Amino acid sequence: DIQLTQSPSFLSASVGDRVTITCRASQGISSSLAWYQQKPGKAPKLLIYSASTLQSGVPSRFSGSGSGTEFTLTISSLQPEDFATYYCQQLNSYPITFGQGARLEIK
């Protein structure tokens, strides 16, 4: 199975900050990576697919990059509604796997 390791697992930031979350895969997955945002008690929401393609309706302050084994999700200027948990997911091979999550909290 392909393991995804997100770092950091927890981060504290302020409104307006630039934030980057990294996702490392245990083996190469080309660009078959997606990012999701989840708020407490809610279903996850797709932000980015194919490593860098912004899902329709997602604000442009979100961006993704990377290929192979290292990927990043960047939020260019944090907004109050961005405080949530973020997950990466690989869809390169079965079983589909998720990272452990990165919880973003208000400083």
Add this chain to the structure above:
Amino acid sequence: EVQLVESGGGLVQPGGSLKLSCAASGFTFSDHYMDWVRQAPGKGLEWVGRTRDKSNGYTTEYAASVKGRFTISREESKKSLYMQMNSLKTEDTAVYYCVRMHKRGMDVWGQGTTVTVSS
């Protein structure tokens, strides 16, 4: 409006069975892979399994943790996805989400249905 609505969750004893349903609306159901993803209390997301679209023969894939115990099926005439869960274990306790695959991401999620396995 594109929507997925799960039902069928509840409390079941270890070793018991439960069948989850997911009603789809607002899109051509047969054109999409459909997945189940679960989330144990306070934990991360875990992919459970998938049924492919019509052009791929509705074939299925499963996580190792549920293979042989869970069966995913779909009924096109009712635009519904199902998951029969047998031999349930306490570690199957989770919120179960029905999810639509689109391009290279899971773009539509249901609200989730809670399954609790406990004696």
